[in-house]
Amino acid sequence: xxxxxxxPAALSVPEGENLVLNCSFTDSAIYNLQWFRQDPGKGxxxxxxxxxxxxEQTSGRLNASLDKSSGRSTLYIAASQPGDSAxxxxxxxxxxxxxxxxxxxxxxxxxx
Amino acid sequence: xxxxxxxxxYLFRKEGQNVTLSCEQNLNHDAMYWYRQDPGQGLxxxxxxxxxxxxxxxxxxxxxxxxxxxxxxxPLTVTSAQKNPTAFYLCATAQVAHxxxxxxQGTRLTVV
Numbered sequence: 303x304x305x306x307x308x309x310p311a312a313l314s315v316p317e318g319e320n321l322v323l324n325c326s327f328t329d330s331a332i333y334n335l336q337w338f339r340q341d342p343g344k345g346x347x348x349x350x351x352x353x354x355x356x357x358e359q360t361s362g363r364l365n366a367s368l369d370k371s372s373g374r375s376t377l378y379i380a381a382s383q384p385g386d387s388a389x390x391x392x393x394x395x396x397x398x399x400x401x402x403x404x405x406x407x408x409x410x411x412x413x414x
Numbered sequence: 415x416x417x418x419x420x421x422x423x424y425l426f427r428k429e430g431q432n433v434t435l436s437c438e439q440n441l442n443h444d445a446m447y448w449y450r451q452d453p454g455q456g457l458x459x460x461x462x463x464x465x466x467x468x469x470x471x472x473x474x475x476x477x478x479x480x481x482x483x484x485x486x487x488x489p490l491t492v493t494s495a496q497k498n499p500t501a502f503y504l505c506a507t508a509q510v511a512h513x514x515x516x517x518x519q520g521t522r523l524t525v526v
Contacts, residue, residue: 333512334512336514336515338517343502343522344519345418345504345518345519345520346506346517347517348514348515348516348517351514391456391457393457395511395512399464399511399512400511401447401459401462401472401511402447402506402515404449404456404457405456406456407456
């Protein structure tokens with residue numbers, strides 16, 4: 303059964319720093335991988351989706367990469383801002399019709 | 415305005431009562447999901463449906479029930495058999511399995 307892990311559980315950085323959030327998964331036979339953002343008490347907002355055939359996706363200051371062979375995905379945030387403070391979750395969709403499997407998230411704090 | 419509507423935002427339940435959480439979508443998505451979120455545990459799948467009049471149990475279905483009589487609606491009933499129902503409940507949809515998932519704003523259920 304697929305397991306998704308996000309390390310660290312929490313991260314605090316000064317404003318303006320570039321940072322990388324990590325996501326690892328145990329079964330490399332994924333269909334796609336999705337990154338989400340969650341603000342306290344809110345639902346999840348989709349940030350980026352990477353298909354298994356892709357290596358990376360970009361949206362503004364965000365860049366997500368996927369390395370199936372090593373079972374890893376990273377979310378790169380450039381020039382971090384206090385408004386980026388939130389919990390970031392990754393989730394994998396496996397082959398077949400199984401629903402997304404989520405990591406527990408990384409809680410990011412960007413300090414002004 | 416397209417999207418996913420979860421209601422109510424906050425819900426209080428007395429012990430022994432059944433309560434129903436609403437999830438409505440106007441995105442014309444076939445797949446709908448219910449997740450439960452507890453602090454430090456990430457998202458856990460309760461039930462999912464990939465087509466009208468069909469649904470499957472997730473990892474923690476005990477004490478919950480669902481129906482999918484209409485494409486737009488996927489209500490979740492938390493029964494008295496659910497011993498620890500206090501949690502944040504999230505509904506999600508996807509056009510079909512494996513496509514980008516979108517989330518509602520959640521319902522926070524508290525047992526009083």
